[in-house]
Structures are given as C-alpha cells and as structure tokens.
Amino acid sequence: PWGSEEKFKGIIDLIKMNAYSYTIDNLGVNYKEVSISEDMRELADEYHHKIIEGLAELDEKIMEKYLEGEEIASNEIKSAIRRLTIKNEVVPVLCGSALKNKGVQLLLNAVVDYLPSPLDIPPVKGIDPQNEKGINRLAEDKEPLSSLVFKIMTDPYIGKLSFVRVYSGTLKSGSYVYNPTKEIKERINRLVLIHADHKKDVTEIHAGNLGAIIGLKKSTTGDTLCDIKHPIILESMNFPEPVISIAIEPKSKAEQDKMA
Incomplete structure (x- = not known):
C-alpha cells in the first residue's frame, strides 16, 4: 500500500515496479498509473528483490537468471508466479479495499x-455410482457431461436459478x-450466463464454464448433473453444522415453490 488510512494514495506494483494512484476520486473507479514516489522507492526496491529471491528458490528459470545476474523482466516474474500458483507452492497476495472499491x-x-484455467489443472475426479x-x-x-450445482437462488422475475459449473462435456438447453445424487432425471428448460444483474440466454454451456439453469425441480446445492448414459458423482460441498439453527416455513402451499 502507498500510504494508509486518511493518507492512503494508492497501490505499488512490486512486479512491474510502478504505482496506481487512487487520488482521482473517492470511489476507486478511476485510477492512474504513475511512477513510484521517491519516498517509497527504496522500500519498493527492497521488496521487489525479496520477491525475486523467493521465486529463485522455487523456480528453475528464475534461479538461472538470478544466479547469472541477468535482469528478470516483469512478464517472466508473472509467468513464474503463475506456474508456482498452479502447483500450489505460492499464494499471490494483493492489497486493496472492497468497501472503497480500491484495488x-x-x-x-x-x-x-495467476489462477489456473480448467486446462491447467488435473481432470476432475468422481465416483461411478454403479460400481463406486x-x-x-x-x-x-x-x-x-459432468457438472455440479454450487448455488441456488430465487429471482423475483424468472424463479429458481441453479448455478452450475460444467467440468466436462456440454450442457444443452x-x-x-x-442427477445421480437423487437418482432422478431433470430437464434443462433454459440456460443463462450471468454478469451482475444481467442475464444472457444461451443454448449451451461448455466445459470449464459457469452458468445458471432455470427450471430445475428437485436438484439442490452439491448435486451432480451428468450424462444419463455415463453417470458420475462429483465431490459435493460439505457445510459445517450451524451453531444456531432456525426453521422457515411458507404460509401457504403456493409460496412453498418460491423458497430456494
């Protein structure tokens, strides 16, 4: 961070060795790329060098250049961080404020x-429900097709939305x-891609993508949806037991379907 609290000015990028100023407005929507200020230059250089030293201990390409005294470009540092992140050997840390929309x-x-695409990670593992x-x-x-329902919500205009990640195959409207978890078949009435409040109708969701299904009747969070001829049960999500519990009941039968 470049400053703190009421003296906060922006964020210093220790890889590209520049700074991002958030003094343009208080909302954090607009920022400007600037040079690192003189009062922060020495500290930024110190931590930039520490990043390279840390990467050299874990990545052979960076180690070779480091030992030979060659300059290491920012794109080479990024590539090394990505490789090590995918191998789960490092965790990139960034600073900012979600409340102030800065960073x-x-x-x-x-x-x-830095984070892996679906092609960068091993194949998803599941269980064959017929022989385990x-x-x-x-x-x-x-x-x-193999996909997992990871969230359920209710939209006031279109009803129940089942958020799904497609791990393999293609989900088609x-x-x-x-659903091998509940041993039932479900029809995919509509598929939508969601960006904030905007919903875009699509006919297919391909492997590696996220989307939402409109109209599922009985599938819930953690259920697998797959090809009928090639059943698979993916690892479900485990939720801790609540410390306090409460029950909510609909006032009428008509309102029961509205509960997610």
Missing part, C-alpha cells in the same frame, strides 16, 4: 494472470440430464 481492478487482473470406482473427466467438450 479491485488489479485483483481481477491477477485472477486472470473412481472416474476422471477431462475439461473437454467431447467428454461426457432443452436436454435431459441425470
């Missing part, structure tokens, strides 16, 4: 720069899928 843009850029043997599914459209 959020840089955080989203870091998600793209392990199954692997690649993140490819040609693989049989108008098709039937199998």
Whole structure:
C-alpha cells in the first residue's frame, strides 16, 4: 500500500515496479498509473528483490537468471508466479479495499494472470455410482457431461436459478440430464450466463464454464448433473453444522415453490 488510512494514495506494483494512484476520486473507479514516489522507492526496491529471491528458490528459470545476474523482466516474474500458483507452492497476495472499491481492478487482473484455467489443472475426479470406482473427466467438450450445482437462488422475475459449473462435456438447453445424487432425471428448460444483474440466454454451456439453469425441480446445492448414459458423482460441498439453527416455513402451499 502507498500510504494508509486518511493518507492512503494508492497501490505499488512490486512486479512491474510502478504505482496506481487512487487520488482521482473517492470511489476507486478511476485510477492512474504513475511512477513510484521517491519516498517509497527504496522500500519498493527492497521488496521487489525479496520477491525475486523467493521465486529463485522455487523456480528453475528464475534461479538461472538470478544466479547469472541477468535482469528478470516483469512478464517472466508473472509467468513464474503463475506456474508456482498452479502447483500450489505460492499464494499471490494483493492489497486493496472492497468497501472503497480500491484495488479491485488489479485483483481481477491477477485472477486472470495467476489462477489456473480448467486446462491447467488435473481432470476432475468422481465416483461411478454403479460400481463406486473412481472416474476422471477431462475439461473437454467431447467428454461426457459432468457438472455440479454450487448455488441456488430465487429471482423475483424468472424463479429458481441453479448455478452450475460444467467440468466436462456440454450442457444443452432443452436436454435431459441425470442427477445421480437423487437418482432422478431433470430437464434443462433454459440456460443463462450471468454478469451482475444481467442475464444472457444461451443454448449451451461448455466445459470449464459457469452458468445458471432455470427450471430445475428437485436438484439442490452439491448435486451432480451428468450424462444419463455415463453417470458420475462429483465431490459435493460439505457445510459445517450451524451453531444456531432456525426453521422457515411458507404460509401457504403456493409460496412453498418460491423458497430456494
């Protein structure tokens, strides 16, 4: 961070060795890329060098250049951090304030720069419900469908939304899928991609993507939706037991369907 509390000015990028000034407005929407101020230059250089030293201990490409005294470009540092992040050997740390919307843009850029795409990680593992043997599914459209419902919410205009991640295959609107968790078939009435409050209707959601299904009747959070001919049960989400519990009941039968 460049300053703190009421003296906060912005964020210093220790990889590109520049700074982002958030003094333009108080909302954090607009920021400006500037040079590191003289009073912060020495400290920034120190931590930039520490990052390179840390990477050299874990990454061979960085180690070779470091030992030979060669200059290491910012794109090489980013590539090394991405490789080590995917191997779960380092965790990138960023600063900012969600409340003040400062650093959020840089955080989203870091998600793209450092976190793995579905193709960078091993195939998803599941269980064959017929014999309980392990199954692997690649993140490819040609693989049989395997997807996981990870969230349920109710939209006041279109009803129940089931958020889903497609691990393999292609989820198609108008098709039937199998829920091996509850041993039922479900029809995919509508598929939408969601960005904030905007919903875009699509006919397909491909492997590696997220979307939402409109109209599922009985599938809930943690359920697997898969190809009827190639059943698989993916690892479900485990929720801790609540310390305090409360029950909510609808006033009438008509309102029961509105509960997510």
